[in-house]
Amino acid sequence: MTRFSVVTGASSGLGRAVALRLAMEGDHVLLLGRDEGRLLETADLVSEAGGTPLFEPVDIRDRPALRRVLRTLVPPAGIGLVVHCAGILVPGEVDEIGYDDLGAMCDTNVH
Secondary structure, eight states: OOEEEEETTTTTTTHHHHHHHHHHHTEEEEESSSSSHHHHHHHHHHHHTTTTEEEEEEOOOOOHHHHHHHHSSSSSSOSSSEEEEEOOOOOOOEEEEEEEEEEEEHHHHHH
């Protein structure tokens, strides 16, 4: 059975690289990220590498939207692998970063 994998932050960087590696293994890969154009580019690369891509632009901090995406796109057999590569960085000294920015980093990078 082909594995169904989910990759967050799949529009660029490490997330894209992980998605391509999973594609080389023949995975069906659900690509999640905020930038639809870059997700489409990743989806094309996943196809070229031998995987089967699905993609949906979503901000993983938006829990209701993320739940809807997963309920809609995850097959009945479920998820075989989740790789969380989404991340944001607010530059600055710790005591200069606002509470909202710190919360956004934690919500994206940790949760």
